[in-house]
Amino acid sequence: MEHVSKAPLYLGQELYDIVSRVLAKSITDLPNNLTAVVSGFIGPVPGSLLKCIGRGYTDLTSALLAKGLQAKKLTIWKEVAGIYSADPTKVEDAKLLHEISPEEAAELTYYGAEVINPFTMRQVTQSGVSIQIRNVRDPTSQGTMIHNEASHSKCCTDESAVAVTLKEGISILNITSRLVTAPQLFFAEIFTLLNQHGVIVDLISTSRVNLSMAIPADHLSDALIRDLQKIGIVSRSDGLSILSLIGQAMRRRIGISAQMFTTLAATGVNIEMISQGASEINISCVISSENSLRALCAIHSSLLQPEI
Missing domain, CATH: 3.40.1160.10 (Acetylglutamate kinase-like)
Structure with missing residues (x-):
């Protein structure tokens, strides 16, 4: 040994x-x-x-x-x-x-x-x-x-996406700063609490005074919400899903984000939150679970079926 x-x-x-x-x-x-x-x-x-x-x-x-x-x-x-x-x-x-x-x-x-x-x-x-x-x-x-x-x-x-996925059972937590601390301290306090409660965050969208997070609904607890309310103003939205378009070659394809969101709009699907990393390998958005299956099929038909 x-x-x-x-x-x-x-x-x-x-x-x-x-x-x-x-x-x-x-x-x-x-x-x-x-x-x-x-x-x-x-x-x-x-x-x-x-x-x-x-x-x-x-x-x-x-x-x-x-x-x-x-x-x-x-x-x-x-x-x-x-x-x-x-x-x-x-x-x-x-x-x-x-x-x-x-x-x-x-x-x-x-x-x-x-x-x-x-x-x-x-x-x-x-x-x-x-x-x-x-x-x-x-x-x-x-x-x-x-x-x-x-x-x-x-x-x-090729210069295309390879797949579209759906992750269900998602909630969005919105936390707005009360502007009593610097932005970096505001974010640090939030993530410290998330770590203490063992919460996994799937997607993040930020501004200087607001942090929105897509989190598995079963990871949220009343205790976490109470702790976060000590830091800022908290709101929660449930019954959501994460729709993700994935492909390493998408970074070389101009307009694929626009095509994705245009397809969702034409399908009558409202977007609650958008997240895209700098690597551009994953374009994700949060939508209502009621529309998730329709959105999944529409994106696959519009952006994937012709390429495969």
């Missing part, structure tokens, strides 16, 4: 790097005539693995093993064909994506296409290992290849 510092590791990257090396050594030390069958189970760790990864730790174990062995590709067998351009149970003409970049896969899995945990995926793609998602019920299917970070440009030659 490798030396581990006495400082608590919790769930930091150092812990995962050590586990990766230990797993790999346990395999390479085996006689050549033996085939290793590795359980996905990971024992108790400081800080709780379930809180960080959830129950996808079998995938995490395989990812750490592939990383430690410096494999070229990790194949993960699922009960789905791979990653789609939209949820195939909601969009009839959703197409299987045969190749995507790790950045696109991370955005897709975080905002609704829950095929593989983004953290698990990052363990291998950053180490030069590609991931292929295959269907255990259809072994001949090509599945989806998530390229490693060194080769992902091969799968991003």
Whole structure:
């Protein structure tokens, strides 16, 4: 066993790097005539693995093993064909994506296409290992290849979005400053409280005196609201969903945001909040859950179907 510092590791990257090396050594030390069958189970760790990864730790174990062995590709067998351009149970003409970049896969899995945990995926793609998602019920299917970070440009030659996702069960919290503190202190106090209450924020939109956040509704509590009211004026909107258009090549396509919002307007869908990162890989907006399915199908038909 490798030396581990006495400082608590919790769930930091150092812990995962050590586990990766230990797993790999346990395999390479085996006689050549033996085939290793590795359980996905990971024992108790400081800080709780379930809180960080959830129950996808079998995938995490395989990812750490592939990383430690410096494999070229990790194949993960699922009960789905791979990653789609939209949820195939909601969009009839959703197409299987045969190749995507790790950045696109991370955005897709975080905002609704829950095929593989983004953290698990990052363990291998950053180490030069590609991931292929295959269907255990259809072994001949090509599945989806998530390229490693060194080769992902091969799968991003077009100038289009690759998928649209929907994340339901969202609420918006609006917090307006009472202007008694500097803006940076106002924001710092809010995020300190969110961390203390263990709240995950999906989207953020800010001005100098206002912070709007899209948050899973089941993460909100009366105690959090009371604490935030000590900092500023708080309002809440429920019954919402996050609609996200994702594609690494969108940054090279002029007018795609306008096309997305024009499509939503023509469909009669009102937008409650908009968020777009500087990388332009993800354009997200918050809409009413009543209109979410109609919006999802309209965006897929308008911006994705002709490209696939």
